[in-house]
Amino acid sequence: MKSTKSNRPSGKSRRVKPLTLETLLDAPSELATDLASSESVVLMTRIRLARNLAATPFPGWAGAEQREDAYETCRAALNAVSPMRRGLSLSVAELGDLEKQILVERHLISRELSDTKASAGVVISADQSLSVMINEEDHLRIQSLRPGFQLAKAWSAINDLDTALEEHLNYAFSQERGYLTACPTNLGTGMRASAMMHLPGLVISGQMEKIVRAVNQLGMVVRGLFGEGSEASGSIFQISNQTTLGESETDILSRLSSVLSTIGGHERNARARLLESDASTLFDKIGRAYGILRNSHLLNSSEAMNLLSLLRLGVDLGNFPATERSRIDRLFMETQPGHLQRARKGELDPQQRDLLRAALLRAEFAKVAAPAFSAPLPSSDQPTPEPETL
Template sequence: MGAGASADLSKDQLKEIYADVKHRLYPHQQTAVETLFESSENAAEILECVNTHLNDAEVPNMDYETKPDFTDKHVSLMSKHLTPELFTQLKAAGATSKGYTISRAIQTGVMTPHLGVGITAGDEESWALFKDIYFPIIKGWHQFDPETQSHASDLDASKLTMTDEQVAMFNEFVVSTRIRAARNVSGYALPAGTDDEDRKKVREVLCGAFEKFEGELAGKFYDLGALSDKDRNTLLSNGFLFQIPKTTNLLWHAGAAKNWPTDRGIFHNESKTVLCWVNEEDHCRIISMEDGGNVKSVFTRFAQISEALKTAAEANGTKLMYCDKLGFLGTCPSNLGTGLRASVMIKLPKFNETEESRQVLEQVCDKFDLQPRGSAGEHSAAVEDKFDVSNKQRIGFTEVQLVQKMIDGVTQVISFEKAMAAGEKDLSAVKGEIA
């Protein structure tokens, strides 16, 4: 039940600790725990009950009768925009042909309060059926209004520009560069709304597409369940493989971790500069990566992977989820449009000195539409002063524009880092410049 919880505590003390984890339990689980609090004086029994529910191996398909109550811990755009009236309207809309409902869509945001978005889609139909909640969330996250704007695409790497000074900066500070995007196969439920049959078919479609990859893109698919512990840990430690979902994270509460790891896997070429994750948060996560700061090289390869997957899918009689207004469709509203996340792993020792300096880094990144994360992803520490910095927006700009925004924004971040290291600026000066 968390730090400090033990059978030696009084029932009142356990209640205080329980209040901090209550939001992670489903309503029927809360009822069971709170009934036990009323009927039992045995702290060990109460503690066991809470821990059992917190680690329940079943992911229930919630069906809320009314809008769930949100607490001050809930900070997502979903919790901000979902009113009781809107919930009633969307519940009355029913389910998609794949059976996805508004209760299932908001489940991850209800159970994981710290999320910024807090909602998922279970299939293509979700985006139309529940658009009255998705659209304000998209607008809030991307500063893109689906009612008045349409998506545009451009994968021409020759349009990217970097000055000699920028190239030198990236060579000095950037450890590695990665560009990834979500791609999903039309006609099948997304991972949050899928079943075993659809998941298996998606894997078959994607593996058929991978077989058509040629040249540098050619590689091999590895079934996640067949990987040895050694191989899996090696891939994980090098950042090549997705994490096993825990009972407290987005994938679990979204319903995307059912029957794990069946029909999940990774495709990569020999040099591991081309990777494709299969049936994690989305059907396919395409990734181009390499050491160093050669962004144009990484983006050129990314464009090749994207086009190769599209062409191969169409040759096999399928197509990718896409609509003119929202671009590429996926599980999370944060990955619509281009679905593209261009990131650099960058060393920023001055920005990592204190909690205040890390907060200033977040402010600097926000100024330039960037998103900083720790070395192991969101909410992780910057090990060896390494931060993952990427574009925040995915829609409303073309792929080229987003990568260029990342290049120019990271240039500003590096400039501030260099100035602080040289004693030319302090945190106050940096904050003053971005105010």
């Protein structure tokens, strides 16, 4: 075996209709599923594997013909393995700017892949839980997406897919350095595992900077909603491993799981302390956010995310019914620029998007009753004992 992965057999895949680009874009995001909406802190789990073909120049060094050969080889292998066989294969060159933007917003492709001009694409599984980018920084960027806190299930799915692909492709691998990658920071397992966390308690209480420093010292990294270089709109952060060489996949996942659980404990305690020390200020923030969302006529993307974040916190605190969490999670995605423009079926300038976003949110929150600030903290979110220090 080249790595420490276990070779568990894949389960039987259920029969699903073939994807088209239209049905993919019409389907809800992985952030808006019922399972994701039942979680107060972890919105989504993702695992990504970087892989390259042996004896083939990496995409950044390959000539046009070599890139095309690698693209066709990888795409053929993906179309031959389950569960990608019934998925959707898309060439970046055939996608419009708006279609690429929506795929980025849904975390199905990276911003880097969307900017690639030739011999690059993505294959997305029928249930949209797996996507494989071809000829981004590496020949293959395999990723598994799961709503909520599901590291084990995300790992099982991507492990099965990676093992199946190894039957069709000869990966670039070194006994000393593990999987060979375009960037040295991905050497070894080639794995980045992450969770998207909603951390408004830590942001409001001013503790997020301390958490980021502690996480960095543990060999983890904290990024914004759309990964490297993006801002943490809506108090949503991605926490992932930074070290891929010298640890097994199991060790990385175990260490990340421990860090995520600790951060979750700090977030729940931060919320409890905010309620104990100054509930009126916290409720004022939530009430003002509700009022703006019901009445505003211009909202940019960042402002909308921050307001929705406060209302999601209000749901977690019992100020709104738990059923409203799914509405908010859906609106996190539907208010992104690409999704707004697709709903209007045309490109819009920034002010037009801000007008449309505000109108959408006014209509949605006209259906939501005013917050009940006397509601107690739900039992599922009771303050936990002080978590371990990161």
